[in-house]
Amino acid sequence: MTEGAARLVRPNPHIIFDQATFAHGERVVFDGFSLSLQERRIGLIGSNGSGKSSLLRLAHGLALPAGGIVTTLGLNTGTHRKQIPSQVGFLFQNPDRQIIFPTVGEEIAFGFQERGDTRREAMHQALVWLSRFGRTDWFERVVHDLSEGQKQLVCLISVLALEPSLILLDEPFASLDLSTRLAFADQLQALDQPIVMASHDLDFLAPFDRVVWLEQGRVRADGPPRDVLEAYRAEAHRGMRELV
Ligand SMILES: Nc1ncnc2c1ncn2[C@@H]1O[C@H](COP(=O)(O)OP(=O)(O)OP(=O)(O)O)[C@@H](O)[C@H]1O
Ligand SMILES: [Mg+2]
Structure with a gap:
């Protein structure tokens, strides 16, 4: 296959960072950051504060770049911010930032109501989805009375x-117990969506298609998980030896 043909069959990137610049106050997180993501399963790794959450928030339009362009599903996040949530799901690292409603049923139903379902239909959908995960008994529970892992699951x-x-x-699994984590891992792998x-x-x-290792807002390594994860582990061990 010629190089040109290979380019033609390549799927469109879901997310493109083009010279994106982003700072929290004085703290510059990304300075001219460029990255194109098109694989079905992409992992982001890196030490605390390396920019993983910032990257995801920029991709969802929860944060906007001060310079450059971020495009998600073909939508410029700066100019089409409002269209993104209906097409792109986002799980916050901290469930308390995501949760708005008092009960589990209402929390899950919210998205359906936003889409135009009646409250009754939306609550029915919430129950259907809870039953898919074996948690129908949570329907009327007060979300803030759940454990951290239970909130993350909701x-x-x-x-x-x-x-x-x-x-x-x-970080979808940070607080989940092992069996819930394994069940979810299976569910996620089975999904068609990127x-x-x-x-x-x-x-x-x-088993992902690609892993991107961020370090201080830059791509330190990017490629097949086997290579990138191994390099990251080796670096962590070196860092640990320096600390002790
Ligand atoms: N709300 C905030 N206010 C100020 N600086 C912030 C804020 N959130 C993040 N930062 C800074 O932005 C940089 C990137 O943080 P980010 O949360 O993207 O890292 P991360 O890779 O997700 O880290 P972690 O593994 O701890 O979740 C860090 O230097 C961090 O201190
Ligand atoms: Mg984070």
Whole structure:
């Protein structure tokens, strides 16, 4: 196959960062950051503060670049910010930032109501989705009375229930117990939609198509999980030896 033909069959990128610049106050996170993401399963790794959450927030339009352009599903986040949430699911690293409603049923139903379902239809959908995850008994529970892991699961169900075209997950498994984590890992792998996931759970990223390692707002390594995860582990061990 010629190089030109190979380019033609390549799927369109879901997310493009083109010379994006982003800062939290004085703290520059990205300075002329460029990256194109098109694979079905992409993992984001990197040490605390390396920019994983910032990258996902920029991709969803929750944060906007001060310079450059971020395009998600063909939408410039600066000019089409409002259209993105209906097509792109986003799971916050901290469930408390995601949760708005008092009960689990209402929280999951919210997205359906936003889409135009009546409250009755939306609540029915919420129950259907809870039953898919074996959690119908949570329907009337007060979300803030749930454990951290249970809240994370409610947020994950809320995101998946809307069957978005692209799914951005920021540390989705941080608080989940092992059996819930394994069940969810299976569910996520089975989904057709592309997923970009920030995670410190390196084993989970092993079967992914691509892993991007961020370091201080730059791409330190990018490629097949086997290579990138191995390099990242080796670096972590070197760093650990320096600390002790
Ligand atoms: N709300 C904020 N205000 C000021 N600076 C922030 C804020 N959130 C993040 N930062 C800074 O932005 C940089 C990138 O943070 P980010 O949250 O994107 O990192 P991360 O890779 O997701 O880290 P972690 O693995 O801890 O989740 C860090 O230097 C961090 O200190
Ligand atoms: Mg983060």
